[in-house]
Amino acid sequence: MSNQASFLFDIPGPKAIRRHRIIGVVGTLLILALVAWLVWGLRSQLTPAKWMPFLDPGSWSNYLVPGILNTLQAAAISVVTASVLGLVLALGRMSSLRLLSIIATVLIEFFRAVPVLMMMLFVYFLTVFVPAIAAVVPAELKPLVGVVAGLTFYNAAVMAELLRSGINSLPRGQTEAGLALGLSMGQTRRAILIPQAITAMLPALVSQLVVILKDSALGYIINYPELLRQSQTLAARHANSIAAFIIAAILFILINWSLTTLANYLEKHMRTRQSGGMLDLSRMEADTDDTAPAR
């Protein structure tokens, strides 16, 4: 950003620097006034007494830590199942069998168009209301199944598209070399193209994990005891809902921000490690519909 910013405006001289400082101070004061107004409005909720429950180790060991673990558990399972299903869908879509390719395409488009929350509700109700399924899934696992299924279908479709654009962005010589060696198209894809695309996809996969982690908070609606739900259950006992929201937000931001940093590190690291073959993430996001702005 800084090197881009440098050509957007003249390098400020002493006068402009002074002017920018004044504008900066005024702007900061305006923002501070807004924050102060918010804090003033919430003053009854931000008293030390409202924060006391968070100093009690019991709140953490009984509510928040299990909440974090449940959020991470749902996200971890979903990222694995979504990757597997995504791979299957991508293979299906690229298959030379026309029927298979059409089915995979329709499934991908469908999974991408249906909101995650709706899919979650549907699968959750499936485990509740359809006798054959309700008998198999134990009651305490039903919300988890709903959350994981909702996250899996949508993210599998996104990953299938990431994988496909990853394979399409590989140099043509890779396919040609494979075919020249006498491999079939399927063998070339499995042995040469997909492994490269997956390695190149790793940073995108970690970014997708952030999306999944945030979306797992949707489990709130089917009573999955994730971080947000747990923080509010805790708040119900102490009437400190606002403080609990703030703590939950800080925890979410910390977890997601570290994952984003990891994704950026991986991207940089791998770009220096292998010459070429890395995917341009910004371009991939432009190719595949809604990877960028997910919840």
Next chain:
Amino acid sequence: MEGFLELLSEYNVLAAFWMTIRLTVVSAVGALLLGTLIAVMRISPVPVFRGIGAAYVTLVRNTPLTLIVTFCVLGLMYFLNIKLLPDSVSLKPQLFAWAVAALSVYHASFVAEGIRSGFNTVPPGQVEAARAVGMNFTQSLATVILPQALRGAITPLGNTMIALTKNTTVVSIVGVAEASYMMKNMIEFSPQFLFSIFFLMALGFVILTLPLGMFFSWAATRWVVAR
């Protein structure tokens, strides 16, 4: 099948989708305005504004939408009785206003990121030319940078709008009567039509998002800046 048709006559599915569309359109306007402001702050010559813009995007992007929605409605509106509209307005519009506010605040961070990628499509020569003819930052922003950046950002902005359409379902958690809220109600009262209800509602979203996607890919090629 008979019973399903009867069910449809009891529930106004079209009204629910009309609510989804209204939430989408109003929040889209809010998110575009706020997001453009944040994006401009991020490239402004004033360092403090750049910091504020970056902080906004980092904080909001990493917070779940569910948290923002529940904070606004359960925390601010119900718990603390803070209202966005005058007190004389009834509960439903108040709820709608907070839902739109939450959706706009959340998606503004993605709009800002999209427009930032649009800024990257503007060649430095354009900006340097604007500066060379004596334009200051505001002038070059309004007449040279933003018009090109917005046209270069159509694809990411379109993706954000599609995501916004689907994300309106999140406000059903706080009781806004849109499509997924109605789906939940219908299934809870007539679980025997679980599949039909789900596919009907899912089809509604396919019908909403598919043309939107086609429109934005058409628009991106139609309005691309020829270089």
